[in-house]
Amino acid sequence: MSGAAGLLPDRHPQSDFFVCDIFGANPKDDLATMEHPVFSLSTRPDLRVLDYRHNGVAVTVTPSVRGLATIHDKDILIYCISQLMAAINAGRPVARTLHLRAHDLLVATNRETSGDAYRRLREAFERLAGTRITTNIESGGLETTRGFGLIEAWEIVRRTRGGRMVSVAVTLSDWLYRAVLAKSVLTLSRDYFRLRKPLERRVYELARKHCGRQPEWVVRLELLHHKSGSASPLRVFRRMIRDMIAQGHLPDYRLEEMPGDLIRVTPLRAPAAAPGTGPAPLSPDTLDQARALAPGWDVHALEAEWRAVWDATGRKPLRAPARAFLGWVRKRMAAG
Secondary structure, three states: OOOHHHOOOOOOOHHHOOOOOOOOOOOEEEHHHHHOOOOEOOOOOOOOOEEEEEOOEEEEEEOEOOEOOEOOOHHHHHHHHHHHHHHHHOOOOOOOEEEEEHHHHHHHOOOOOOHHHHHHHHHHHHHHHHOEEEEOOEEOOEEOOEEEEOEEEEEEEEEOOOOOEEEEEEEEOHHHHHHHHOOOEEEOOHHHHHOOOHHHHHHHHHHHHHOOOOOOEEEEHHHHHHHHOOOOOHHHHHHHHHHHHHHOOOOOEEEEEEOOOEEEEEEOOOOOOOOOOOOOOOOHHHHHHHHHHOOOOOHHHHHHHHHHHHHHOOOOOOOOHHHHHHHHHHHHHHHO
């Protein structure tokens, strides 16, 4: 990837990613917090009350004494959403309260596993629980104006003798849980967790939400500034975007400055094939065979990855898509 040196190191081998209850769960993010600025981009305690209005959507974010939840704190929510979606796709029961292994969460989100990392994880839980949201954003097809925390509760279930957390229980807000049940989520690049700067993460979210696999997304710089939630003046924000363009290490997308104070976002890979031109839908029996070949894996995520590989390697016509998919799964499992 261009500019990869500007990314955080990949702290854990790929095979160790998401070594949690369901192996191979792809990182997922909810659409509402990708679209609207809910998390602070500050690297210091942020005690501002954030107030956002756009196209009829109102969001007010109120901090606790610990400050607003940050976009790096959001890693915890992404991890929880990923686990829930993997369980749903696997046909397993889910609940608002998740029991997580702290080490797995740190590994999955590309964090260090030092004692200080566990301390920072606890502080993140406190900010997520203390930050209050008041909004009329739809969630799961319902629009309500209500207030809630990003997580309803959390507790350390088990500690080491030295006091380090081993496992935690996290109860998501009903609002966020409803969004997951409605599958109002998008898959993120694993390199999202390697982005150093808060603004890089926020711009990636917006690019993923608005551009997706479309040929491009063109946005006014002023609107991008507003949607990002950046507290920097527009002139400073413009310079930060120009730096981001020059560095060029945003996962999956390329930024380009255009005349008229416009920013164009384009996918690094060719857009997906038009509906009806890709491999035929796979039958439930084929997916069951894939589950047998890849125990514990999210077969729907594997199917999406297989289709992406087909798309990226020339879209070769397939006479037997089911056989091709199962053969690919065997190779995928053999490769780890």
